[in-house]
Amino acid sequence: MHAAATPVEFLWLIPVLPALGVLFNLFVGPRAGRGAVNVVSPAVVGVAFGVACYAFSRVFGLPHGAALEQDVYPWITAGMLQVHVAFRLDALSGVMILIVTGVGFLIHVYSTGYMHEDEGYARYFAYLNLFTFSMLILVMADSLPLMFVGWEGVGVCSYLLIGFWFDKEANASAGKKAFIVNRVGDAGFLLGVFLIFWHLGSGPHTLRFTEIAAHAKDIPLDTVTLITLLLFVGATGKSAQLPLYVWLPDAMAGPTPVSALIHAATMVTAGVYMIARLNFLYILSPTTMAVVATIGVLTALFAATIGLMQNDIKKVLAYSTISQLGYMFLGVGVGAFSTGIFHLMTHAFFKGLLFLGSGSVIHGMSGEQDMQKMGGLRAYMPITFWTFFAGTMAIAGFPPFAGFFSKDAILAAAFGSEYGSWWLWLLGLIAAGLTSFYMFRLVFLTFFGDCRVDEHAKHHLHESPSSMTMPLVVLAILSLTGGWIGLPEGWLWGDRFGELLAPVFSAAHVSEHMSSSTEAALMGASVAVAAIGLGVAYLFYLVQPGLPMLLAWKAKGAYNLIFNKYYIDELYDALFVRPTVTLSNFLWRTVDAEVIDGVVNGAANVVNANSGLWRRWQTGNVQQYAISMLLGAMAILGYYALR
């Protein structure tokens, strides 16, 4: 973090390229037709990916821990606050821009197939490019205010894309819900930024990360705890953690590629990225670290249990995403920052893949999302099936798939790190078993067993076009191999990913001591629970399909509680939504319509009545006017004459 920065002149290209795509899609796209939109929208992101690869190779060439920087222009100069639009590319943001542009490019390509029948084609790609732009600003920003610009930008794009089919009431309100819940978190984030500014001491402040890092030690510990907790509130909103996770399942109302890009691979990981970026601040407060880890592991477990009983294919994946994000927070919460980012990356691969695969299934099923009406799709959609299977193996944590390495590293850190403890590890392990169970339940219900598709949909059942299957294949390969750059210590080339990121987290060195036999035992336990999850799902949904029903009947109370998602939405509705609506109605109908409008109209009425009296003076008779003029003139003259 403190190493010298190399100024470069090309970093601005990376976010600006998708921004050009936005302009094209807004102003030219609707007239240029689908062919042009099809080429331009993915191409700008693809070129940005190329530039990002070049930039990343430059970061490699720098001395250990250095970064590329570009100061574009001074943005806010107001007294003590001097914020510049400046980009910073170190190993951490380098990994992020590769994920955003790389996975983003694949999802843009996929979208050209998925959305090809939609009316708002150019609008869709304008939003998608705008999202890519905002996300790149978020991860490349050199200062907290600029990061906040990206943070809000991705929120707006999320809102626009969730409500993309806004002619349906449910979609529009899902978008609103996402936006409002995120506002709650953003308020916390903003307060955290203000507090940092407040405590930086005298002199002009740029709020750059390097500046904050340099002053971090001067801030009193209690304040650091408050700041980091407030910023973490922002992260719980953006990254859908307890208690602000409720918007993410509803966000599935948007087009499926959007769910893959925004609500799985990139935007929802912004909170994890923010904590990793501010690791030097978080590491100072053990309280915050404990809160982050606890919230993370509880979310992982909580969302996994809800995922067990969802029947909508995208809802299962949504709760799975919340759960996996919980793992990432567990990782950064126990001080394993690079491991958290590692899981962020592998998750982007396999969850992006799973969402795109589910999109392919929905596309083939003519829009059906209920897994109870699927089954046996393996025969109809072989590419989708095999790639989806690879993604499932990865998320369930079977070696040598990517998820195994990243999830295992998080669990190992939860057990062995100085911030960790055995119960964090145990809860994480249980969640891993549940993950394996619900993912294989999804696979078995969708792709195996008897075909429960109705006749009409069966007639149209088909494998998706190559524009959709190609990204699936690429992501499947990444889900298989993506974990190999972060092998456990002592395996072949070891943890290259951790070594790459280590300089970014140099301020936050966390000791982690474990014997290799403990490590092997933890790893064995992870694989064992994954296998148990697979086995139980196999038993429940292929061997004895009656068993889940029987179990649900035996444990009716617990089943109903989980099936209804712990009634959290109902609770929030009663606690926050309905009182707000009642209050708003009171303010509208009584305060606004009666009190305020009454005062305004009353003032007008008084003036009106008065002037009704006085306007009678205007008779329209010229000679009367002449008399008043004469009398007036005489009065004035008389006044001066007699004075």
Place this chain on the structure above:
Amino acid sequence: MTLVPISLYLILGAILFTIGAVGVLVRRNVIVIFMSIELMLNAVNLVFVAFSRQLQSMEGQVTVFFVMTVAAAEAAVGLAIIIAAFRNRETVNADELNLLRW
């Protein structure tokens, strides 16, 4: 030739002005009102010229020329308005030209 004292000019001007003012106030015909206005203007002109002579100063006479010019222009515009009003309303009675009221 004996000099006429200025007080006689001023009395004549006051009489003419009063006739004009009363005419404006009491007559109904717009053309007569108009003529009464001219009478008032010329009453003032007479006073100007009288003082100009009395004070041996040209400024009063200069002002009179201005007043006459303006009065001529006013006569042209005023008569045109009266004709236009007559064409529309078929009357030049000031009592009946009272559309501009509440």
